[in-house]
Amino acid sequence: MTPFGRLTHRHGVLALLATTALVSSISVLLLSVDVDWNALHRHAVEVRVAFWRATGRMPARPTQPAPWPWSAAQPSYADRDVLVILKTGWQTQSQLEAALQFLDRSRTASNTVIISDHASDIQGGNLSSTWVVHDVIEPLAKDALYNGSEVVKMYEAMHAYIRADKMEDARAVKGWHIDRLKNVPGFQLAYRLHPGYKWYIMIDDDTFLHFPSLLTGLRGLDADRAHYLGTSLDGTIRVAYGGGGIVLSQGAVRLLHFAAPGYLRDTVWNGRESDIALGWALAQAAGVHLAEDRSLVFAGGTPDEVPIDAARACVPAATLHHIKPRDFAIANDRLSHVNATLSWLGMWNAFATSHEMHERRQGWTYNYGETPKYGKVAFASDKGPLDEDGCKKSCSEGCMAWTWRKDQSSCFIGNVLTVGRADVEAVSGVNVARISELEAICNP
Template structure:
C-alpha cells in the first residue's frame, strides 16, 4: 500500500513538472498561428467576452474625466465621407447639418465616381472633390496577377458601365445602374479610401470613415478619443458579425488610430493587396477592413462598441449597458430632411451626449424619469424585434402585455402590444420611438429611472 502511494506521488510529481513544458509548447503553437486563424479568433472572442462581463459599461464616467491624450478635431482628426453616384444628393445635407460650432478641420469625400469641377463641395474654404477610389482599387489590381489570369469579374464591367453612362451624360441610366449594383461597388471603396487618406494626411492621429447618411456627434468623439493613445493601434466601431469575422459596422462609422493605419499600410502591404483582390467578390467592405486589420494583428476593441448607433436617433436602442454612455454616431439618415433635422436638434450640443438624453432632445413624454409608467397609444418603444426580444402570442389585452414586462422587470425596459395580431413584445432595450397605428407601448419606468439616475 505504501509502495503504491509512493509511486502515485512520483507519477503526479512528473506530471506536475511537465505543466510548464506543456504551457510553453501551447504558447509556441499559439504564436505560430496566423492572426486570422479560426481557433485563435474563437479563443480571443470568448476571452474578451469573459473580461467584458466583469467590466460593465453602465457608468462610463471616465469619458468625462480630463483626457490623457487631448484631441483637437481640426488638427488631429480626418473625416472620410463615403458616397456613391446614386447617393451623392445626400452630401449637401450632410455638410449643411454641420453646426456653425463644428470643429472639423480636414475632410475628404470618396466614391465610385470622380466629381466634375462643378460637382465639388466647399467646406470652410476647402475645395473638396469626390475621389474615385474604385478606380484606385482597380489601378492597384493592375499590378496583380489576378486580372491577368483571364477570370472575369462582374464588378469591373459594372463599374465601367457606370463610368460610361456618367461620361455620356446619361443621368437616368447612371442612376439606374448605381441603384442596381452600387452596393457591390461599395465594397471596393473602403480599404482604398483609408489608403488614400493615409497618403494625403499621414500626420493625423485619428481617421473616421463614415457614410453620407451618418451623423457625427463631435463632442462625444472628442471625449472618447481623448482617452486613447493614437500612437498605438486602435480599431473602433459598432461590433457585428460572429467570432470568425467581428467587424465594425461601416454605417455606424469606423475609427482607426494613426498606429493602426501605420501597422496596416506601412508594415503589412501584402494584407492590403489581398484586400483589394477580395473586394472583387466580397459582400461587405467594412468586413474587408476588419479582415485586413486582423491579418495585421489589429483587432476591433469591442469595449467601445456601445458608443456607436447604427440607427437614427428615434430608433436608437437604449440598453442598460449604455444609458449613461455618450453616443458618437447616428445612421440611416438617407433622406436629406432627416439629416437636416438631426443637425438642427444637435447643433447646440457642446459636451458628450448620453443615450438617455435622447428623450430630452426629441421632446417626447418622459414620465419614466419620475418612475411613472404610462402606456402610449399608437406608438412603439420597442421597434423591430430580434432574438433578444421575447414575443408572446395571443395576448388578449394591453394590461396583460404590460404584466409580462413586469414579470421580467429585471431585464425588460419596454413593451409593445399589437392590437391586431395580439402579439406582445417584451424588450431589453427602449427607443424614443415613433407613431405606429394599432400598437400600444410602454416603458418599464422604475428600471429606466434607476438606470438614468446612475448617470
C-alpha cells in the first residue's frame, strides 16, 4: 500500500479546509502589495475553465432547440422579489429620463435604486414619482485609499465644472472612465438600502428590461445561495456584461456587501473596467462565478443585433441594450403588452413583420455575420445554379437565413437569424419552415 493508501474522506476535507485557509491568507497579503491583478485573475480563470473542461463540468452550449428547461421549475419569483439598480451618469441625464419613462410598470422609487456619479432628484417615470439619484462615487473620492487616482481626479474635475456652471467642460470629462467605479458600490448601496430582496439586477440607462422573461430566467434558482447571472463577455475572464444586465441573488449580494474595500483598489488605480471589477470581486471575495447556463437570457445588443440560433430560440429574452431614447418608445410599443415570458424567437417576431415578407427582401440581410462561425458559403449543386433562387433553395434543414450578393455572385447560408439590417448590395430571406419548426418546439 502506498503512503497515500490510508487517506480517508475526512483527510480530504481537512486538506481542503487547510488549502482554503492558505489561499485566503495569501489573498489578504496580496491586497497589501502591488500586483498585476489582470494577469493574476486571467490565469486563475484559465485554470478554472481548463479544470471544467477536463472534468466535463464546463456547461456545453446546446446545439438543438428545446423548451426552456426551467420554465416550470421551483422556486419561482414575482415582481416584488426583484430590486432594480439603474446605473446612469450626469452626462446621460436625457437617457435616464427615457429609461424611467418606459420602466416596467411594477417599478417605483421604492423598489428601484438609481446610481450615478452625481446626486440629484428627478421627476418622471411611469408613476410620476420623485426618484432619488445616488452618487456612489463620492464616498470613494473622500477615501484616502482612492484619493489622488486619475479616475477620482476626473470625478472631482467634472463636479468642479458643474459647480462653476461650465457645462461644456463638464461634458468633456470622460464619464465612461468614472463609470468603472459604480458597479461594486452600487450593489453594496442597494443592499444597505433594501436588504430584503431576493434578487438584484443592475441595468444601464440604455437597457430595456422585459420583466416576465427575467422572472422565468430566474426560476429554479435558490436566491439564498450565491448566484451571478448575465451575458458573458468574450475572453477568458468570464464576467457578466453590464449592458445586458447583471443579476445577483440575495446570497451573492450579501457576500459582496461584506467584501473588503480593498477589492476596489485595483479598479481605481489600475483602470480595471467596472464589469470585470465586479466579477473579480465576486470570485475573489466570495468564490462566486458567472452562471454560464443562464447567459443566453440576457443580450448586450439591440433587437437587430442579437443573434438567434437553435440554442437561443426558446430561451427567455430578458434584456436589450444600446436602446436610444427614441427607441425606448418602439421597444415599449412592441413589448409592453406582452405579460408572459417572451422567447428570443418571440422577440424576433415582435420586431419583425410577417414571415411572408421575410422570404425575400431586397436591400437587406438577416444573417448575423457572413463568417464560418455563423454559417457557410453555398455553391452550385443539384438544388440549382448559384443564383438568387438557387441560394434560397440551399437554405434548408438547419439554415435560418440566406443572403445573396449578385455583385459578388456569393450565397451565404446562415445558422443564425437576426431582425436584420439594411444592406443595399444584398437580397436576403429567412427559412420560414425552420422558423415554424422552432416555434412549435418552443411552444409545445
